[in-house]
Amino acid sequence: MADEPNDEAGSTRREYLLYGAVLGSGVVAGCVGGSDATDTPGSATTDTPAPTETATPTATPSADETETATETPTPTETQTYSATMAPVGTLELDAAPERVVDGWGFEADVLTALGQADTLVASEGPQFWFTGFYDKLPGVSAPDPDSLDKVVTDDWAVRTEFLxxxxxxxxxxxxxxxxTYYGLSEEEAAELRDNIAPFFGNASRRKRGDGWSTWPAGEEYPYYTIPEYVSRYGDLFGVPGRASALNEFYTGALEExxxxxxxxxxxxxxxxxxxMINPETEGSFHIYDPYTGFEKTHGKxxxxxxxxxxxFEGEYGGESGTKVDYEGLLDADPDVIVFHFGVNYRDxxxxxALRKTVEGMRDSSLGQQLTAVQNDELYVxxxxxxxxxxxxxxxxxxxKQLYPxxxxxxxxxVASGKLPDIPAEEQVFDRQRLADIVTGDG
Known part of the structure; x- marks a missing residue:
């Protein structure tokens, strides 16, 4: 790893960051399964039952997908930029962050939903952030992922000097x-936190593998739902009212x-x-278990x-996915096939890569025997x-794909290069209302 600068004299915005490691008292049950370190869009990995979360001092966790969010401050109140999230604890700022590095697109979507997309300057994996849905929301924009600097190398090493x-x-x-992913030591992570910027995030996309580290507290920590993320980032960026409105809209739309x-x-x-993974590329298909075993993950x-x-229920052997050839696919013969990560793999x-997988299936003499292929029930x-x-x-x-x-x-x-526009009368949730919340007009 490249030598890391240690000059704190040049700090600018960093100087107002006050970092506290105040953790909630809850811990989670032991994890089961392999490491998450190779869980990219091209892999199938392990999931496990959810832990129990203990409330943190500044937010109210939800039992399912709802959460009571903080009210918008009145004009007589002092604006605060403070939030608590495991594993990092409580973070208190003097102002909202203006320059943000996100992970693989999840945090970018949360910030975009809170009207903070213009703070994004870099990413761990900008190629994973799919921005095609923002075009469907009037007045909502986000940076092109290709415009974001990548803070890790192609071989997953942190670009410390660049940071x-x-x-x-x-x-x-x-x-x-x-x-866990990029191989930093705890000391190196602490240097990034202390000399560059604090961390504020929680890996809840899927089950954390046995090799998952637990810095800085040194013990396992809870998972969060999407609304719980929204509330915490809303507090940190000083837009709790917008976070509350967003959560109310989000949970209502999902209930509908x-x-x-x-x-x-x-x-x-x-x-x-x-x-993307198919017999032509790897000799088999990768099949995902659509259920994670618990509710507080957002990946599927x-x-x-x-x-x-x-x-394929019962075929995973405790893992989150399995491999099958055409014979195995024919044995299950699903009515519908959905290509997970399809929106990412169109380009x-x-x-x-999605088109390549679909066309290979349609061209195969075995693939042509599948009910989903015969009935054209293949979906991105x-x-x-x-x-x-x-x-x-x-x-x-x-x-719409499953229950028309x-x-x-x-x-x-399925192999179209562009997602379709849904006629207004067939839209299940109100695009304009969501857009108004995102832009601050709602």
Whole structure:
């Protein structure tokens, strides 16, 4: 690893950051399964039951997907920029962060939903942030992910000297990502925190593997729902009223969508396949378990909320995914196939990897025997890096793909280069109302 500058004399915005390691008293049960360090869009990994969360001093955790958020300060109140999130504890700022480094797109979506997209200057994995849904919201914009500097190298090493030059105000990321994924030591993570910017994030996309580090407290810590993230980032950026309005809209829209899901006996069986991995590339398909075993993860949340009937149930052997060839796919023969990460892989390193997978399946003599292929029930799936905006669109998208009689038909083609526009009369949630909240007009 490159030598790390240790000159604190040049601090600017850093000087107003007061970092406290005040943690809630709750801890989580032991994790089961392998390391999460290789859990990129092209891999299938392990999930485990959820831990129990203990409330932190400045936020009220939710039992499910709802949370009571802080009220907007009155004109006579002093504006505060303070929030608490495990594992880092309580963070108190004198002003809202102006320059933010996010993770792989989840935190970017949360900040975009809170009207803070213009603070994003760099990312651990900008290629994973899918921004195509923002075009559907009037007046909402976000930076092009390609315009964001990448703070890790292609071989997953932290660009430490570059981070000193970048001089961000906040790492909107779980610091244990830097330890577990990128190989930093606790001492190196502490140097980033103390000399550059504090961390504020919590890895709750999926189950944290056995090798997951637990810095700085040294003990396992709770998972958070999307609304719990929204409330905490809303507090930290001084927009608690907007966070509250966003959570109210988000939970209401999800309740409406969940209410439309038909009885289980009327739902099709579904195979959730990785959009890029197929026999031509790796000799087999990667099949995902659409259920994580607990509610406080967001990576495959839309599949839980839409009550997916899994064609491969019982085939995972305790893992979050499995590998099958065409024969294995034919044995399960799902009514519908959804290509997870499909929105990401339509343009991946200049190649439409989703199209390649779909066309290979349609061209294969074995693939042509699949019910889903014969009935043209192949669909683009969502990204796992989904905050409130992306999750709402992806849940509606999946509802239309699986239950057209209840949601209206999904008009898009699986291998299309662009997501379709949904006619206003067929939209399940109010785009304008969401846009008004994001832009501060609601």
């Amino acid at each position: 000193y030059e970048l001089d961000p105000d906040l790492f909107a990321s779980d610091p244990n990502r830097y330890l 969508m969940r209410s439309r899901v038909p009885a289980e006996s009327e739902r099709p069986s579904v195979g959730v396949l990785n959009a 949340k839309q599949y839980r909320d839409m009550g997916v009937v899994d064609a 991946w390193n200049g190649e439409d 799936g969502g990204s796992a890096y989904q905050g409130p905006i992306i999750n709402l669109f992806q849940t509606e998208m999946l509802g 009689e209840a949601f209206g038909e999904w008009p898009g083609k």
